[in-house]
Amino acid sequence: MKMNNLKYNNLSKFKNRIGRAFSYVFIVLVCLMMIFPxxxxxxAAFKDNTEIFSSMSLIPKSWDFGAFKKGWQSVNGLTYSxxxxxxxxxxxxxxxxxxxxxxxxxxxxxxxxxxxxxxxFAIMMGMLLLPEQVLIIPRYLLYNxxxxxxxxxxxxxxxxxxxxxxFIYMMVQFFRGIPKELEEAAIIDxxxxxxxxxxxxxxxxxxxxxxxxxxxxVWRWNDFFSNMLYINSVEKYPVTLALRLSLDSTDxxxxxQVLAMTLCTIIPPVILYVIMQRYFVEGISTTGLxx
Amino acid sequence: MKHKRKSYNxxxxxxxxxxxxxxxxxxxxxxxxxxLYSLVLSFTDKSMLTGGRFIGxxxxxxxxxxxxxxxxxxxxLAYVAITVPLKLGFALFIAVLCNQKLKGIGxxxxxxxxxxxxxGSAGVAILWRALFSGRGLVNSFLTKIGLKSVPWLxxxxxxxxxxxxLAVWQxxxxxVLFLAALxxxxxSYYEAAKMDGAGAVTCFFKITLPGISPIIQFNLIxxxxxxxxxxxxxxxxxxxxxxxxxxLYSMLLYDNAFSFMxxxxxxxxxxxxxxxxxxxxxxxxxxSKFWVFNENE
Numbered sequence: 001m002k003m004n005n006l007k008y009n010n011l012s013k014f015k016n017r018i019g020r021a022f023s024y025v026f027i028v029l030v031c032l033m034m035i036f037p038x039x040x041x042x043x044a045a046f047k048d049n050t051e052i053f054s055s056m057s058l059i060p061k062s063w064d065f066g067a068f069k070k071g072w073q074s075v076n077g078l079t080y081s082x083x084x085x086x087x088x089x090x091x092x093x094x095x096x097x098x099x100x101x102x103x104x105x106x107x108x109x110x111x112x113x114x115x116x117x118x119x120x121f122a123i124m125m126g127m128l129l130l131p132e133q134v135l136i137i138p139r140y141l142l143y144n145x146x147x148x149x150x151x152x153x154x155x156x157x158x159x160x161x162x163x164x165x166x167f168i169y170m171m172v173q174f175f176r177g178i179p180k181e182l183e184e185a186a187i188i189d190x191x192x193x194x195x196x197x198x199x200x201x202x203x204x205x206x207x208x209x210x211x212x213x214x215x216x217x218v219w220r221w222n223d224f225f226s227n228m229l230y231i232n233s234v235e236k237y238p239v240t241l242a243l244r245l246s247l248d249s250t251d252x253x254x255x256x257q258v259l260a261m262t263l264c265t266i267i268p269p270v271i272l273y274v275i276m277q278r279y280f281v282e283g284i285s286t287t288g289l290x291x
Numbered sequence: 292m293k294h295k296r297k298s299y300n301x302x303x304x305x306x307x308x309x310x311x312x313x314x315x316x317x318x319x320x321x322x323x324x325x326x327l328y329s330l331v332l333s334f335t336d337k338s339m340l341t342g343g344r345f346i347g348x349x350x351x352x353x354x355x356x357x358x359x360x361x362x363x364x365x366x367x368l369a370y371v372a373i374t375v376p377l378k379l380g381f382a383l384f385i386a387v388l389c390n391q392k393l394k395g396i397g398x399x400x401x402x403x404x405x406x407x408x409x410x411g412s413a414g415v416a417i418l419w420r421a422l423f424s425g426r427g428l429v430n431s432f433l434t435k436i437g438l439k440s441v442p443w444l445x446x447x448x449x450x451x452x453x454x455x456x457l458a459v460w461q462x463x464x465x466x467v468l469f470l471a472a473l474x475x476x477x478x479s480y481y482e483a484a485k486m487d488g489a490g491a492v493t494c495f496f497k498i499t500l501p502g503i504s505p506i507i508q509f510n511l512i513x514x515x516x517x518x519x520x521x522x523x524x525x526x527x528x529x530x531x532x533x534x535x536x537x538x539l540y541s542m543l544l545y546d547n548a549f550s551f552m553x554x555x556x557x558x559x560x561x562x563x564x565x566x567x568x569x570x571x572x573x574x575x576x577x578x579s580k581f582w583v584f585n586e587n588e
Contacts (some may be wrong), residue, residue, distance in 0.1 A: 019491075020393070027388050031402045034460070038405065041418055049334065053426055056435060094467035101313050108310025115304070120311070127322055129512070131520050132542055134565045135305055137332060137554050161317025168314070193306050215464075222410030224523040225541075229549065243413040244527065255421060262414035273408045277401050280467070 045260035052255050064256075068264070071257030074242060076234055080261060087238035089267075090152045090227075091220045094159045098216045099209055101162035106171030107197055111183070113264075128165040140229065154230045155220065167212050174208045175201060210279040218269045239265040318545050333559035339552040350559035362535045363543040364567075366451065368541060370525075373455040378518075379418040379510055382462040387499070400470075407463025414461035415457065416527035420444070423453050431540070444529055447536035454524050465510045471498070472506035505581045511577055519568050540564055 038228040044052050045067055055061075072080045085144050109121055143154045162168060178201065186196045200211070224240045231237060237245065245267060273280070333350055337343045354360050388398050409415045422428050423443035430440035480498050484508060489497065500507075522541040531538035541557040544564065548557035 007461075017581060020391075023388055023391055023393060027393065027399050030385060030388070031399055034406055035402050035462075037418055038409075040422070044421070052421070053428065053431065056428070056431060064527060071466055081373050085406070101317075104310050105314040108307045108314075112304055112307030112310070114307040117307075123318065123327065127318070129516060129569075130301075130326065131320070131516060131565055132570050133520055133541055133560045135322065135325040136544075137548050138328040139321065140548075141328075141554070142320075143326065158321045160313065161321060162314040163317045163321045197310075218410055220410050222412035222415075224411060224413055224527070240413045243417060247417060247527075249412075258417055259421065262417050265412065265414045269408050269410075270405065274401070275404070277404070278397075279540050280404075 028270075039260055041263055041266075045256060045263045047256060049254065050258050052259070054126065065256065067256035067260040069244070071254075071261045072264075074234075078235060080239070080242065080264065083237055083239045083242040084233065084264075084268075086236055087221060089241075090155055090238050091217060093152075093156045094220050095213050095216045096165055097156060097160040098162075098167060099213050101160055102164060102167040102207065103173055103202065103209065104197075104213065105162040106168050107175055107201060109168070110172045110175035111180075112141070124165050124168060128169060142228065147231055150232045150236060152231075152236075155226065162214070171208060172214060174205055178204055191287065195201055207279045212277045214272060214280060216271060223267050301343065301416050315424040316562055329558045330559055335555040335558075337555040337558070339554060342555065346555070350556045353556065354559055354563060358440055359535070359543055359561050360540070363386050363538045363540050366538050367519060367540040370452050370455055370521065370537070371515060373452055374458045374518045374521075375511065375514050377455065377459045378462045378514060379465055379507070382510070383507075384467035384471050385462070386466045386473055387495075388465070389470055394587045396398070401440040403466065406433050407461040410461065411521075411526055416524055419453070419457050419524070422541055439577070442495045445533060447534045450533060454521075454528060457524050457528075458518065458521065465514060468506050468510055471501060472503040476502040501584045505585060508579050508583045515571060515575070516568060519564075519571075 039058060043058050043060055046065070047055070048064045049065060051061060074083070075081060079080070109117070109124070138152070139148075143149050146153075150156050182200055182204075183196045186200045191199065222240065224244075227238055227241050228244075231241065234245070243258070243261060246261060247253060293352070298448055307419060332343075335343050336346050336349075365371065385403055391398055391402070393399070406415075420427075420485050423430075425445055427443070434440050440451055466579055468482065476498065480502070481494055484494050484498060521539055522545065525537040525539050526542055526545075529537045531542050540560075543562050544557055547553045547560060
């Protein structure tokens with residue numbers, strides 16, 4: 001009996017080791033596949049135009065920063081410095097307001113019982129499933145009437161009114177998971193509702209808040225559709241629209257310049273992700289999004 | 292007993308409304324009002340500058356005669372049918388892989404998620420064009436290893452797939468949710484199954500899949516809705532071509548509303564779109580009782 005067990009253990013250990021080896025090979029292959037386009041972009045930006053498509057090599061023959069210098073210049077004397085500034089002016093206030101309003105509303109849903117809670121929560125979830133496309137025409141007409149077109153108001157102001165149901169849902173799930181005793185203790189210590197929210201709940205929610213901010217930053221930074229819809233003048237263009245401009249402005253695409261600028265525009269979200277990523281999985285996991 | 296356990300804030304419920312006020316305003320102004328107003332507009336001949344005359348069902352009748360409507364509906368359904376299963380399958384596969392205790396797993400996870408950070412940006416669309424164009428990198432590679440080059444974006448059959456591939460590449464958010472769900476399945480389940488002699492495959496189908504079925508459902512619904520609404524990738528990579536094979540519904544909507552200025556007509560298009568998505572979502576919800584297992588129930 002003992003012998004059998006030992007044998008079984010050895011066999012299963014061996015099996016495990018093979019399984020592990022396979023897992024490593026698999027995951028490395030997948031990683032290579034996933035990262036390859038980005039690595040290629042990274043090096044292609046330094047190649048000259050004939051080399052980009054003719055050579056398979058990931059290492060350019062000579063490292064040439066010319067594409068960055070030339071690509072940075074845009075139409076009407078504008079440069080990508082303008083576009084980057086625009087993107088930040090659009091995205092940062094939107095992210096801050098989204099985080100603030102979503103936390104506030106999520107706490108209201110997660111921790112209170114009130115008349116009509118069920119129906120209001122159902123409406124909120126309904127908005128999560130509502131395709132944006134149904135709303136764009138009336139929204140456009142509304143923003144037009146309010147004089148918000150060609151400004152960043154259509155992005156920033158709605159964010160202050162918790163119009164991103166995904167984030168509300170995410171935070172509701174998180175707040176529900178926090179033991180009530182913590183708040184009760186704070187109340188006994190003389191905290192009022194706002195105090196409990198700001199001093200107890202928000203600090204606990206840090207990983208989730210960081211995840212939300214990261215996701216919203218990335219989504220707004222990359223957003224193309226709404227930018228195209230609401231922003232007309234070139235001097236207000238964020239980077240996504242500027243890239244489009246460099247694709248369309250000439251018949252012959254100067255690939256190394258376009259790719260160099262593409263590389264620049266993906267740097268802010270990537271840096272932010274790399275810095276924040278240790279909170280990221282934790283932030284999503286602790287929301288207990290089990291459905 | 293239940294009444295006694297009610298905590299402090301349940302008694303002062305009016306405070307809740309203070310927290311909810313911003314959302315309520317946002318809901319009415321930026322969501323419910325536009326939602327209902329687009330229904331109203333769909334029965335009018337509203338254009339950007341003029342109109343707003345009530346014309347009954349004329350828009351809807353015209354839509355069903357519009358050849359572009361059928362084409363883009365077919366293109367969209369094809370796109371969704373390719374994207375969603377591939378993306379979720381891949382996301383689940385990687386999540387299972389990442390759930391193992393491997394060395395440096397954090398690093399792999401970071402890499403695998405990285406493409407999703409690039410999102411549906413113009414930059415990524417440009418990258419895709421460079422990779423998959425006729426004389427692009429992928430084709431140079433294929434010819435180099437002795438295979439035929441593939442018209443990734445040039446043929447109607449392939450273009451939709453190539454665009455879908457971009458979405459599949461960005462499976463990160465689904466993967467992270469799967470991973471979070473996988474971590475919540477108690478280890479003891481697997482140990483018990485092992486004692487009973489169950490293999491890895493049996494464990495996967497009998498424990499893992501049922502255990503994460505609520506999150507599969509959530510991902511399935513969210514990714515389906517997202518895929519239906521894809522705009523930037525086809526717009527920037529193929530412009531809807533070739534032969535309108537990637538002329539997705541949101542492009543049709545955009546063109547009618549903002550290029551042809553037919554806002555009434557486009558509103559009707561958007562409501563048909565909404566109904567299609569709603570039906571698909573309801574079908575997923577409807578079938579869920581057969582395959583989604585909630586522990587609470």
